[in-house]
Amino acid sequence: MKKLTLPLTDEQISNLKAGDSVLLTGEMITGRDAAHKRFFELAQKGESLPVDIKGETIYYVGPAPAKEGYAVGPAGPTSSYRMDKYAPTLLDMGLKGMVGKGARNKEVIDAIVRNHAVYFAAIGGAAALIAKSIKKTEPVCYEDLGTESVRRYFVEDFPCIVAVDAEGNDVYELGAKKYRID
Amino acid sequence: MKYYTIKAQTVTDTVKRLFMDCNYFIGDDIMNALKCAKETEESETGRSVLSQLIENDELAAAEQIPLCQDTGMAVLFVEYGDKVCIDGDFEEAVQEGVRRAYIDGCLRKSVVDDPVFERLNTKDNTPAIIHTRIVSGSTIKITAGGKGFGSENMSAIKMLTPSYGIEGVKKFILDTVMTAGPNPCPPIVVGVGIGGTFERCAQLAKKATFRSIDTHNPDPRYAELEEELLTDINKMGFGPAGLGGRTTALGVNIETSPTHIAGMPVAVNICCHAARHKSAEIKGEEL
Numbered sequence A: 001m002k003k004l005t006l007p008l009t010d011e012q013i014s015n016l017k018a019g020d021s022v023l024l025t026g027e028m029i030t031g032r033d034a035a036h037k038r039f040f041e042l043a044q045k046g047e048s049l050p051v052d053i054k055g056e057t058i059y060y061v062g063p064a065p066a067k068e069g070y071a072v073g074p075a076g077p078t079s080s081y082r083m084d085k086y087a088p089t090l091l092d093m094g095l096k097g098m099v100g101k102g103a104r105n106k107e108v109i110d111a112i113v114r115n116h117a118v119y120f121a122a123i124g125g126a127a128a129l130i131a132k133s134i135k136k137t138e139p140v141c142y143e144d145l146g147t148e149s150v151r152r153y154f155v156e157d158f159p160c161i162v163a164v165d166a167e168g169n170d171v172y173e174l175g176a177k178k179y180r181i182d
Numbered sequence B: 001m002k003y004y005t006i007k008a009q010t011v012t013d014t015v016k017r018l019f020m021d022c023n024y025f026i027g028d029d030i031m032n033a034l035k036c037a038k039e040t041e042e043s044e045t046g047r048s049v050l051s052q053l054i055e056n057d058e059l060a061a062a063e064q065i066p067l068c069q070d071t072g073m074a075v076l077f078v079e080y081g082d083k084v085c086i087d088g089d090f091e092e093a094v095q096e097g098v099r100r101a102y103i104d105g106c107l108r109k110s111v112v113d114d115p116v117f118e119r120l121n122t123k124d125n126t127p128a129i130i131h132t133r134i135v136s137g138s139t140i141k142i143t144a145g146g147k148g149f150g151s152e153n154m155s156a157i158k159m160l161t162p163s164y165g166i167e168g169v170k171k172f173i174l175d176t177v178m179t180a181g182p183n184p185c186p187p188i189v190v191g192v193g194i195g196g197t198f199e200r201c202a203q204l205a206k207k208a209t210f211r212s213i214d215t216h217n218p219d220p221r222y223a224e225l226e227e228e229l230l231t232d233i234n235k236m237g238f239g240p241a242g243l244g245g246r247t248t249a250l251g252v253n254i255e256t257s258p259t260h261i262a263g264m265p266v267a268v269n270i271c272c273h274a275a276r277h278k279s280a281e282i283k284g285e286e287l
Helices: A008-012 A031-046 A087-094 A107-113 A127-131 A143-148 A171-180 B008-024 B028-040 B044-063 B091-106 B161-181 B198-209 B219-232
Strands: A004-007 A021-030 A055-058 A097-100 A118-121 A134-142 A148-165 B004-006 B073-081 B084-086 B129-135 B138-148 B156-160 B188-196 B250-259 B264-271 B276-282
Touching: A021 B276, A031 A087, A031 A143, A055 B004, A087 A107, A087 B084, A097 B276, A107 A118, A127 B044, A148 A171, B004 B008, B004 B276, B008 B091, B008 B138, B008 B276, B028 B044, B028 B250, B073 B091, B138 B198, B156 B161, B156 B198, B161 B188, B161 B219, B161 B264, B188 B198, B188 B219, B198 B264, B219 B250
Parallel strands: A004 A021, A021 A055, A055 A097, A097 A118, B004 B084, B073 B129, B188 B250
Antiparallel strands: A021 A148, A118 A148, A134 A148, B073 B138, B138 B276, B156 B264, B188 B264
């Protein structure tokens, strides 16, 4: 199990291989469908985003409300492919890490390689457990989006797996191939 | 003729409890299947994922918090006894129960009012999808479930025609699961509807996901098909969380209906391992 601190450095990213189990500690921002659409539309118009994503790691999540006494409600990953339309643009703007679940398309994987970035998979459905590693959250922007608003998460030993490494190796392809019976 | 009464408030309270319970407490059928899979899974990563899911579901139950952040769109199957009178509006009583569960129970509000344009969140997870059947009797039976859309989006329907036969049915189901791949949070539960009309077929597939996975279709031919499909799906290699392994599905449930001489529709409703559904029966008081 590798321990990584956020923000990610180029050297850290170089040492990650698809399939590695890692624990993330540090800060990441959140964003899913609606926030990505807004980011993308601003980027297309050449306008700056409400948060500087250079060097950032983004977590595709829309948490459930926090019960009293909890830092955050259950907060597992959402399906990443819905962000595929927007991710290459954000990666080209300097985004370094993405955390979600499920396979990405070729354009995203190419953009990961081109920008020396990484895509992590968190365990879909392990939302209550994952929330234990999120210690604090604060608003960043788009509060009108409710659960889809962009927040900053302060995480400690957040468990995930390297899904696509900077060389473009894809655990979703490799894993299924290894266990497929024809 | 005897008639019976049920208070609208009882309907609301029951619906509220069902949605909170199904989001906090995973069914015994799923928990048992996860534990069995952990023993047989060949992939080390797969075993680790299954352990985390078991730990997650135990944690959610102990702390009474949702086991997944996607607490779903509310779906209910209602069998409404034809001798029952309600002291209010049944539909509104159900929607109020959903509203109270999602607001009071710290469940995520995941419904938008318009599907294409404004997409504004309704902020109380209503409206719920209510499938009502009038049956003979003096009770109201409700099966409720929160349906997450990570897996809902991977579902499909096809209007097969009779010449496709059983092989065509199998191929469409397996192709749908293959296309879904690692996305719907495997290990999945596969609900299959066969027959009826276009909309009836889709509804059967949903109903199939609301049946416990430790049960089989009462017709031995379909029970065998459930087993065969489960075996074939678990050869695909996606495994827990789609990271590779032998446990891609925990169960396949098939529901069927008579259909037209020209048709053989098949619907596949995919559900993640958080196959959440709870049932209750409200008994009417004699008037």
